[in-house]
Amino acid sequence: MIRTVRFLAAVLGLVLAVAACNNDKLNRPFANTPVDPLFDRYVSMGNSVTAGFQSGGINDSTQQQSYAVLLARAMHSPFFVPSLTKPGCPPPYTNVFTGARLTPTGYPPSTGTSCYLRNIPSEPPPYVSNTAVPGAVVEDLFNNLDTASHANTLTQFILGGLTQVQMLRRAQPTFVSLWIGNNDILGAATSSTNPGDSTKITSLANFQARYRTLLDSINAVGPRGAILIGVANVTELPYFSAGATYWAIKNGLVPGAAFPPAFTVSNNCAPGAAIPGLGRGDTTLVPFPYGATLLAAASPPNNQPRNLDCSDSVVAIVTPPELRKLVAADSAYNLFISAQATAHGWAYLTPNGALDSLRTLPQPNTAVRAFPLIGQPCSANPFGTAFSCDGVHPSASTHKLIAQKLQAAINAAYGAGIPAVP
Numbered sequence: 001m002i003r004t005v006r007f008l009a010a011v012l013g014l015v016l017a018v019a020a021c022n023n024d025k026l027n028r029p030f031a032n033t034p035v036d037p038l039f040d041r042y043v044s045m046g047n048s049v050t051a052g053f054q055s056g057g058i059n060d061s062t063q064q065q066s067y068a069v070l071l072a073r074a075m076h077s078p079f080f081v082p083s084l085t086k087p088g089c090p091p092p093y094t095n096v097f098t099g100a101r102l103t104p105t106g107y108p109p110s111t112g113t114s115c116y117l118r119n120i121p122s123e124p125p126p127y128v129s130n131t132a133v134p135g136a137v138v139e140d141l142f143n144n145l146d147t148a149s150h151a152n153t154l155t156q157f158i159l160g161g162l163t164q165v166q167m168l169r170r171a172q173p174t175f176v177s178l179w180i181g182n183n184d185i186l187g188a189a190t191s192s193t194n195p196g197d198s199t200k201i202t203s204l205a206n207f208q209a210r211y212r213t214l215l216d217s218i219n220a221v222g223p224r225g226a227i228l229i230g231v232a233n234v235t236e237l238p239y240f241s242a243g244a245t246y247w248a249i250k251n252g253l254v255p256g257a258a259f260p261p262a263f264t265v266s267n268n269c270a271p272g273a274a275i276p277g278l279g280r281g282d283t284t285l286v287p288f289p290y291g292a293t294l295l296a297a298a299s300p301p302n303n304q305p306r307n308l309d310c311s312d313s314v315v316a317i318v319t320p321p322e323l324r325k326l327v328a329a330d331s332a333y334n335l336f337i338s339a340q341a342t343a344h345g346w347a348y349l350t351p352n353g354a355l356d357s358l359r360t361l362p363q364p365n366t367a368v369r370a371f372p373l374i375g376q377p378c379s380a381n382p383f384g385t386a387f388s389c390d391g392v393h394p395s396a397s398t399h400k401l402i403a404q405k406l407q408a409a410i411n412a413a414y415g416a417g418i419p420a421v422p
Helices: 002-019 021-027 067-075 153-159 164-171 183-189 204-221 243-250 288-298 320-344 352-359 396-414
Strands: 042-046 093-095 175-179 225-229 240-242 263-265 285-287 306-308 347-349
Touching: 042 067, 042 164, 067 175, 067 396, 153 164, 164 204, 175 204, 183 320, 204 320, 225 320, 225 396, 240 243, 240 288, 243 263, 243 285, 263 288, 285 288, 288 306, 320 347, 347 396, 352 396
Parallel strands: 042 175, 175 225, 225 347, 263 306
Antiparallel strands: 240 285
16 A cells, blocks of 8 residues: 555656756765665654764764664665764763763863764755754654753754754655654653653653644655654663662672672562562662662762662652553553554554564673663673663664664565665
């Protein structure tokens, strides 16, 4: 069905192309012909993952590792990326535990507010292909100008004051990928004041209304095809460790791992099966900044007594009731996104299958660590090889995996012949 609709759209596209050949020459920066007319102009929309944000920062190197860039290369599609000058905006971490960031020789020490702006080519591109902006929620893609939006410095640098939808209209894409919605949950899960704060989850009604508005805007541009990507389960990020993992390490159940004597773990952090009626650690999440702070205080030379408690009254952790709300929101969002893809005749991909395949690798799992290598530099992959050095954003290898999953899903839905992702 998708292929039939696309064929009719392609015929119309060829007719229009005859009248627009001059513009086509301007917009095709290389001689390669896309593997399918469907990909004459591919535009990716989304947030930090799509933009290429890694290790708490972004620059022209991390941008080129984005799954969207890899997919565009496989499509042989012209793809314009708003390149951010090294060391970045902000520069990525080199050690997330100390706050150290990439600082080239001769530069002042980088911080979380350092920003080295965009690299403007001698011939500016006619449009931006990767419109994604770090920090974006669904509403920001069509409305980033009022006080309710999450517009930030990168919104201006990447889009030049436009919304992602406005840039989409400028590009007039033939194919669109959309991965948005993670931040509608992530901000609640990783809140610095109250991790798991369900009041910060975008309500399902608001999410659905805003997502429909966004899809209407995309549909109005008339792409020949699109793929919607579901919301990743933010509770499975290595940014968090289960309370049960802390309990297991403290009780000598994890070979080669140990905590300092001054650090204790309450029995309510045990798995439910280990201490029935008390243990709740398998449904309690501990953000790494909180855990690392406790351990630093309890370690030499400080040696201050610290305890991890998994009670509901502890604001610094994600409690079981909060966890259930986060997971429920993720499931509800994805059911809606999948249904919208079907209703529009577009493809759909859930990222959770690919990420779950990394989480379930045999132990010791160095792809997604159950407990971070606290204190280690980013070169040691403290959260595992599948995630960058902030415990939230995928690494380059995982971007490639996502691109491969998208290639397969698009080929299956549209009968396209995208080759292997390079």
